[in-house]
Structures are given as structure tokens and as C-alpha cells.
Amino acid sequence: MNGAQSLIQTLVDSGVDVCFTNPGTSEMHFVAALDEVPGMRCVLCLFEGVVSGAALGYAAMRGSPAATLLHLGPGLGNAVANLHNAKKAHLPVVNIVGDHATYHLEYDAPLTSDIAGIAAPVSHWVHRSASSSAIAGDAAEAVREAGNSRIATLILPADVSWGDNPDGPAQPLSASLPVAAPAARIDAAARLLGNGKRTVILAGGRELSAQQGELLGRIAAVSGARLMSETFTARVRRGAGSVRIDKLPYLAEFAIEELKSVEQLILVGCPAPVSFFAYPGVPSLLAPDGCEVFSLAGPEEDVESTLQALVMQLGAADAEPERYPLQRGTPPSGALDANSVAQALACHLPEDAIVVDEGITSGMACYPATATAPAHDWLSEAGGSIGYGLPVAVGAAIACPQRKVICLEGDGSAMYTVQSLWTMAREQLDIVVVLFNNRKYSILELEFARTGARGGRPGPKAASVLDLGAPDLDFTALAQGMGVPASVAETAEAFSEQLRDALAAPGPHLIDARIPALELG
Template sequence: MNGAESLITTLVNSGIDTCFTNPGTSEMHFVAALDEVEGMRAVLCLFEGVVSGAADGYARMAGKPAATLLHLGPGLGNALANIHNAKKGHIPMVNIVGDHATYHLAYDAPLTSDIAGIAATVSHWVHSSPGPEKIAGDAAEAVRQAGLDRVATLILPADVSWGDNPAGAAAAITISGPEMVPAERLQQAVAMLRSGKRTVIMIGGREVTGEQTLLLSRIGKATGARVMTETFPSHVRRGAGTGVVERLPYLAELAIDQLKDTEQLILLGADAPVSFFAYPDVPSVIAPEGCEELVLAEPDEDIQQALEALLEQLDAIHVAPDVHPLEVPALPSGALDVSSIAQALSHCLPENAIVVDEGITSGLACFPMTANARSHDWLNQTGGSIGWGLPTAVGAAVACPEREVICLEGDGSAMYTIQALWTMAREQLDITVVIFNNRKYSILELEFARTGARGGKPGPKAASSLDIGSPDMDFVAMAQGMGVTATCALTAEDFGAQLTEALADARPRLIDARIAPLQLG
């Protein structure tokens, strides 16, 4: 058994059975080993940003990490943006990065680079395997380090991959569950909730389950506390039957206003909220000055246990939650805009669908409009680096082939990782992509105004830098060129009919929704 075979066998033994790949010469023995070792599914992606984004989406829905296979430092560099998003979202990932043979590094060949240095910027753990006899143990350690919410990067030199490993595969790694929340923190939270002060409980982290939303609602009703999620929790269950929980707004000014009277902030898996960016005369910290903050549970601690304990200690076991009712609107008619798209989505959203949201400004209307839709999972863009949505939809569909995946995607962000459409077609994934095609970087127009640059009004050169029309992009042609059936919607009726048809088709589909740009001020 060579090093690569022992590596893949170790990963499979430990439950990692999916690898998103974009290999090169240094990884050829790993690629060859895929035919020698049973149990590993390899999914080819045409760009490394698709590889890492797909691994993110897979882990969110499978509840365990996928592996990635990347080619040397430049390949890892191409994957960094979506590894960054995964790290910010507390999503586990095991990156296998090929390197030159150990003896070849001394010659500084053109692709030689500081892989460990590059990986360290987005990884919790980085290690280069020194020899084929070590690689299986190193692979097991990578799985252990990734755990439930961390990024582990294992560097695989080519000679370690092809060299003989007489020890064979390592024993399977079992990942333990989250740590219990200490009793003293729970007691402090109970005291805060009984104090009569204006209190907010904010939840976030890797996943907010439907059961957790119900527990939060019950605790909020029992104590008078407001309950909300952070702006972009990685994965939240929502829709009919889930508990009513607010969401912290994206815009700092709105978030500050929402929390302005808060005296106490209890955090469950969420960081203390701050503005995404700095703006003139706008505070960076969202909570008001003097607000007492308690980190009740870190993202890697048992949030479910903490909520159940709070409910019991507050004597609120019999409090009924506020629950979202099922309210399905009619299909819209007339002009196609973000509101009519949101209404059609709410009408058509299937039970237990997965929504991947990178709609940016155009997608803002979809979240509140679907609050009472059929129950579903909503995946948010956690790290702010665009080009995440299409790949994440790939990974979610690979993890959950029996479920419908809907990707809400901005036109500008789609172009970062448009190659994901090819993987959707190759793997015949059940994904419906909605492109909000307004031919603008509307989020940047909004941010330009908010920063006050040039008085908030771009000049001709600045405006050109925010406009992605001229030429207008033809997403139908691009999708069809990569094997995905695609249509263009110009009216609300068009969109409703096309969305209904796409969701009835188990193959990947794309809808190019032509909408007007966001109107500012």
C-alpha cells in the first residue's frame, strides 16, 4: 500500500467519503489511488474556489467534513476565499494539498511556494507529512483536528504519496460531540434573565436547528428577553413550524437601532456583533455602550444543552413557543423585481428544501418573504467573500441528493465561480439557480453611498467600476455551454412558470432573472 492509498483508506475509515478535487501533477498518485481504494467519491471541479465552496456546502448539510484535493500553493491560493468563508462559519474541512517531492523542493521549481504559510491564513491546523510511513497517522490527525468546526490542512509531498507505507491505514477517528456548557455560565445567564433588565439572546454559529428556535422562543416568552440570530448564521432551519426569532440586520445603522435599548446581551455560538466595515461617524460595535455581555456558549460547545438547561432552570418547561404558521402566497404577476421573485419563491419553495443565499442586495427580500413558507434550511454567506453560492449549492446537493437545492445568486458574485455550473451538470445535481441579473455590483453602489466617498455620488470612472453591463452577460448561454438547461425571465409570470418547471426537474436548471438595479436615495 503506498502513501496515497493509506491516506484515502484512513479518510474513508473515519467517515470522510467525499473529496472535491482539482488535481495536478503532484497529486497523480492520489488520483490513481481513488481507483484502488473503495468508498471515496471524487467530484471534479474546474476551479479551486469551487472545490472549497463545495466542501463548505457539503459539510453544512452532511454534518461532517469533506476532503479537498488541491494542487500546490497556487491551487490552494485559488481556494482561499471559500476556505475563509468556511472558517468564519465554523465549518469543518480537510484540505489535502499536494507538494513537490521533498528532495525536489531544494531546486525552487516554478511552482514551489510556501504552502504552509498560505494555508496558515485560513486553517486552524497545518502539517506537512514527512514520509509515507507517517501519512496515514497524519491523515487521522487531520480528521481529528477538523472535528466538527475547524479547518485542517495536510500537505502531501509527491514522494510521500508514491512511497511505500508498510504500516498501511490508520485506525478510524471518532469525533466527540460538543463540550458541555459550564454550570456557572448557565447560572449567570439565569440571573441575567431574571434581573428585569432589557436582554437579548443572540444565537449563531455552525447551525441553528428548528428545535433551537422553539426553545429560544419559549425562553424569550418566559423572561421577556428578545431572541434573535446573528446576521449570517451558517445554517438555520426556518419556515412553518419553527420558532419566531428575529434576525440582526446587515446594515450597521439598522442593527444599532435594533439593539439600542439593550442592557444585557447573551451570546450562544455568536460573536459579539460588530459592523461589517468601518464607516465615518458610525460605531464599529453594535451593542450600546455599557451593555453587559455574556458568552454563554462558544460555537464548539453544546448550544442545545444550554438552551434546554435554561428552560428548566427558568421553570419555563410549559411555556408554548410562538411558531411560524404556514402561509403560502399566490404566484405574482406583472413586473419582475426582487419582491415578485421573493413572492414566487415563497409560493414554490418545496418542503425540506435547501436555500443557498448569495443574492446579495437583490436577495434581501427573499429572507423575510419566506419566513412562513414550507419548512426549509437556509445557508448564509458567512465570511463575506463572494463567489460562494454556486459552489456551496454543489456541495449541499452532493450531501443531500434527495432534497431540492435552490441557489439565490447575484450576477456579479456568480462570475467568480461560474465553473460550478459544469460540475452541477456533470454530477446531474438537483439544483435550481436563480441569477439576480441587474448588471450592477449593487452592493458596492450601496457601500459607496454609505462610506460617503465623493459625497456618496460616484463619478463616471467610479460608476464604471460598479457597473457590470456593457456588455451584458448572457447567463443562459453560459449555462447551456456548460450543460445546464437555462431560461430567461422578464416578467413575474415568466419567473413563476420557470421556477415551477425547474423545481419539478431533477436536473440542474438556471433562471436568468432580469431585474432593474437597486435604486439608491
């Protein structure tokens, strides 16, 4: 058994049986080992940003890591944006990064690079395997280090991969389990909730599950606290029957207004809220001056057990939370815009769907519109690096093949990882892509105005770099060219019908929703 074979067998034995990959020469022995070692599903992606984004989506839905296989430093560099998103979301990934043979490094061949240096900002653990006999143990350690919330990067020199490993695969290692917040912190939270001050409980981080929502709802019912989720929680269980939890607005001015009268802010699974960017005259911290900010549980602690203990402390076990009712609404008619897309989504969303949200400005209406739709999971990009939606949909669909995935995608951000469509077609993934096509970087037009640059009004040169026209992007041709059936919707009725039909059919489909650009005052 060579090093690559022992590596793959160790990964499979450790529960990592999906690998998203874009390999090169240094990884060919790993590729060859796929035919020798059973149990590993390898998914080819045509760009490394798709590889890392798919691993993110898989981890979000499974709660455990997939592997990535990347080609040297440049391949890892291409994957960094979505590894950044995964790290900010506290999601686990095991990166296997091929490198030159150990004896070849001294010659500084064209692809020689500082892989460890590239990996460090987007990894919690980075290790270079020194020998073929060590690689299996290193792989087991990488899986343990990834756990359920971390990124581990293992560098695999080519000669370590092809060399003989007489010891074979390594035994899986047990990862450390998250623990609940200490009793003193739970006691302190109970005192805050009982002092009569205006209080918001802000929850988020890696996941806001149905059970966490139930516990938060009981706490709110007996304490009078308002429940809110942070703007970009990686995964939220929501919809009809779920506990009412308001989402903190993205725009800093709106978030500040929502929180202006809050005297106490209790954090569950997330940090204190800050403005996404700095703006002239706008505070970076969103909580008002004088507000007491208290962290009950961090993102790597056992949030559910912590909330269970707080429920018991407050005597809230039998309290009944405020819930969202089931209200589907009616199909939209008339002009197609962001609001009618949201209305159609709320009307047709299937039970237990997975919604991946990178709709940017055009998708903002979809979240509130679907609060009373059938229960579903909503995935958001915690790290803010675009090119998230399409590959995350790939990973989510592979993690949960029995569930429908809907990807809300902006036209500008789609072009960062548009190669995802090919993988959707190749794997016949059950994904409907709603492509908001307004032919602009509307979010950047909005941000241009909010930063006050040039008085908030771009001149002709500035406007040209925020515009996606001349030529217009033909997303139906792009999708069909990569094997994904596609259609164009220019009215609300057409979009609603196309969405209904796409959700009823298996396999991937893209709807090019032609909507007007955001109107700036």
C-alpha cells in the first residue's frame, strides 16, 4: 500500500468519504488510489473556488468535513475565498494539498510556493507530511483537528504519496466534543434576563437549529427578551412552525436603529455585531453606547446544552414560544422584480428544502417573504466573500441528495464560480438556480452611495466598472453549454410557472430572472 492509498483509506475509515477536487500532476497517485481504495466519492470541480465552496456546503448540511484535493500553492490560492467563508462560518474542512516531491523543492520549479504560508490565514491547523509511513497518521490527525468547526490543511509531497507505507491506514482519532458554557456564565445570563431591562438575545454562528430555536423561544417567553439572529448565520432552520426570530439587518444604519433602545445584548454562538464595512460617520459597533454585551456561549461551545441549562434555570421548560404560522401566499402577477421573485419562492418552496442565499441586493426580499413558508434550511455566507452560492449548493445537494436545493444567485457573483453548473450537470444534482439578472453589481452601486465617494454618485468611468452590460451575459447559454437546462423569465407569471416546474422535476435547472436594477435615491 502506498502513501496515497493509506491516506484515502484513513480518511474513509475516519468518516470523510467525499472529496471535492481539481487535481494536478503532484496529486496523480492520490487520483490513481481512488480506483484501489473503495468508499471515497470524488467530485470533480473545474475551479478550486468551487472545490472549497462545495466542501463548505457539504459541511454546513452534514456537520462533518469533506476533503478537498488541491494542486500546490496556486490551487490552494484559488480556493482561499470560500475557505475564508468556511472559517468565518466555523465549518469543518480537511484540505489535502499536493506539493512537489521533497527532493525537488530545492530546485525552485515554477510551481514551487509557500503552501503553508498560503494555508495559514484560512486554516486552524497546517501540517506537512514528512514520509509515506507518516501520512496515514497525519490524515487521522487532520480529521480530528477539523472536528465539527475547524479547517485542517495537510500538505502531501508527491514522493510521500507514491512511496510505500508498510504500516497501512491509521486508526481514526476521536475529536474533542464541544462543551457547554460553565455554570457561572449560565447563572449570570439568568440574572440579566430577570432584571427587567430591555434585552435582545442575538443567536447565530455555525448553526441555528430547530432545537436551539425552541429553547431560545422558551427563554424569550418567560423573560420578555427579543430574539434576533445575526445577519449571516451559516445555517438556520426556519419557516412554518419555527420560533419567531428576527434577523438583524445587513445595513449598519438599519441595524443600529433596531438595537438603539437595547440595554442588554446576550450573545449565543456569535460575536457582538459590527458593521460589515466602515462608513463615514457610522459607528463600527452596532450595539448602542451603554448597552451591556454578554457572551453566553461562543461558536465552538455546545450551544444547545447551554440553552437547555438556561431553560431549566429559568423554569421555562413548559413555556410556549411565539411561532411562525404556515402561510404560502399566492403566485405573483405583473412585472418581474425582486419582490415578485420572493413572492413566488414563498408560494412554491417545497417542504424541507435547502435555500442557499447569495442573492445579494436582489435576494434581500426572499428571507422575510419565506418566514411562513414550509420548514426549510437557509444557508448564508458568513465570510462575505462572493462566489459562494453556486458551489455551496453543489455541496449541500451532495450532502442531502433527498432534498431540493434552491440557490439564490446574483449575476455578478455567479460569474466568480460559474463552473459549478458543470458539476451540477455531471453529478445530476437536484438544484434550482434562481439567477437574479439585473446586469449590474447592484451591491457595489449601493455601497458607492453609502460610502459617500464622489458625493455618492459615480461618474461615467466609475459607473462602467459597476455595470455588467455591453455585452450582456447570456446565462441560459452559459448554463446550457455546461449541461444545465435553463429558461428565461421576464414576467412574474412566467417566473412563477418556471419555478414551480423546475422544483417538480429532478436534476439541475437555471432560471434567468430578468429583473430591474436597484433604484438608488
